[in-house]
Amino acid sequence: MRTQVAIVGAGPAGLMLAHLLWLGGIDSVVLELRGREHVERRVRAGVLEHPTVELLREAGVADRLDREGMPHHGISLRFDGADHRVALTELTGKTITVYGQQEVVKDLIAARVAAGEPLHFEVSGVTVDPATPLITFTDAEGAEQRLECDFIAGCDGSHGVCAPRVDATVHKHEYPFAWLGVLAMAPPSHSELIYAYHERGFALHSMRTPEITRLYLQVAPDQRVEDWSDARIWDELGHRLSADGFTLATGPILEKGITTMRSVVTEPMRQDKLFLAGDAAHIVPPTGAKGMNLAIADVWVLAEALGAYFREGRRDLLDAYSDTCLRRVWRAEHFSWWMTSMLHQAPDADAFARKLQLAQLRYVTTSEPAATSLAENYVGLPLQL
Template sequence: MLDMRTQVAIVGAGPAGLMLAHLLRLGGIDSVVLERRGRDYVERRVRAGVLEHPTVELLREAGVADRLDRQGMPHHGISLRFDGADHRVALTDLTGKSITVYGQQEVVKDLIAARVAAGEPLLFEVSGVTVDPATPVVTFTAADGTPQRLECDFVAGCDGSHGVCAQQVAATVHAHDYPFAWLGVLAEAPPSHSELIYTYHERGFALHSMRTPEITRLYLQVAPDERIENWPDTRIWDELDHRLAADGFTLATGPILEKGITTMRSVVTEPMRQDRMFLAGDAAHIVPPTGAKGMNLAIADVWVLSEALGAYFREGRTDLLDAYSETCLRRVWRAEHFSWWMTSMLHQAPGADDFQRRLQLAQLRYVASSEAAATSLAENYVGLPLRP
């Protein structure tokens, strides 16, 4: 078995693991990143696409936003569509901040390119990963079949909710399953609107989003046990056209490049730490996608962790590491509530009666007509500050 040594072992090469590795490198801290998938898969994996204002600012500060600034699509508002009309929430006018549409896989590509250019260890296609949080030691088999043992000062578990790190934490897991799912499609069609449209409809929620000026991302609320085989392309376009209908709106269509169904859950792990291992991103928490918080929470986690690790290695301080879980969870629970609130306001719950639907419409109309209510939505949507 080949022995290795580093300061921080990072399990998972998603946005959390890669961003943490980059921030640590900027702080002069060594790390090794391990990923069970191949580079091509990781760079093509389609996920979230909305970057909060603090996320964009951090990527710029970290020097990995050149392509983001060239290709990202800044947005200064979103539309709530109900009663057959759009009701714009002016994000920038209300908060002075904006969001940027830029695919998660694009952030991953930028971070991988920076890691490779710096010549830092990034190991793909590893298998058999085991973690001892107390020692700490990570063992794995490299892509060439060589067994390896990685000794480190700390482990960062950034390998998602089904990864090996989350299983090692003796924690309380708070979970909530939502009674619906999203059918998502990526279509070769220009966006039909300049902004994201969150639609409340009697047949179920629909979302119009985008990835580039040529690629549209669209979603439909479906049952959690729905099968993708039941949704040929023509049915998807017909249902989107029906739910997104509004005066003066024409839905642009085109070839569907990808489609899939995602169930919706809220999960929070407390604490986000076991001995000398720290969880970040989906390994510690999951949010329903309605509030566009998943990747942004992961980036916020690793910023907090990088600051704490920096204080430890530079000054021998442990106070920030000891406070890591509590610090992150304050933001996580706020994001969980916002995502739950957006989801509850916009989706048709199975068996909902007329009373419940009227309550949803009352809430939507209040947000659309009250500057205070719209500001609350906007503040949460553009992202709370990383540095309170």
């Protein structure tokens, strides 16, 4: 097999890169370990930044997003028993859109299949040679395959085969808490996302559709899902999301899981002709809703660089890829760390620390410049800083 760009991973990063390359007349092959049904069903992020939505529209894959996505013009920071709204659109002129990551993946897979471009699910035994470059793998039928290419894009996440092939410095930060996330068959209890600061721990009220709610609770990293019955989850959410005039809608819990929180940044995001993108290169805590959006920004930069190479023979954008992406990555890392630190209860936090958090929350929600800073980071900075 021979292609111009071999892409490992059929998540939003890999599929979006493949689509952007196809629009630019550049051949690619996408390899994915899991089956199509698994990829399309796995629940991940659900908040799309303004630049992400605009790019999906420009790429012609936003028809269903525009029909079913839920535009939001603000978020609520809930503390002192009340909501304090950050008016995103009034402060920035932009919106966020609630639309599940798995829905973006479905749309991109449908576009790939409609174009008749190579997309291989259920591959195994993938090995990557960044220097040649070359990928070997076993396809779904059990046949050994050899894929030669000009470049490799590692979009296979933090546990994939590509990241270990990059000789890089890996910066890590572990947070002393985790998120218990649930998907519930219950209508949203509020028209916008609620980030709740509470003495018992952080809580987040989000949604996926007008009928399905996504909710999170701060828990200890060593907690087990089995220790959280549905009744206990709803009881704790009721405590942490309580506010004057607020009623929490409940219903059957469809899914639940615990996610530890960490920050990871790989520098550089490249080894020879292998380029990392998305979670393969960096992880952010979910508080700032940046993970998928950073992945989309990465592959936009990479698609532009590959286009310049194949059309004009230019290498400068490829050589600058890592530095270009990392400017936005580190900005998002800081914003996510700041939101996380402001809203969560650290295990060793004393009264002094909690007073500082409340002082910060009150400042952010009463100062227009401070609220604007939060808003412009939340709706999304330009794809390239």
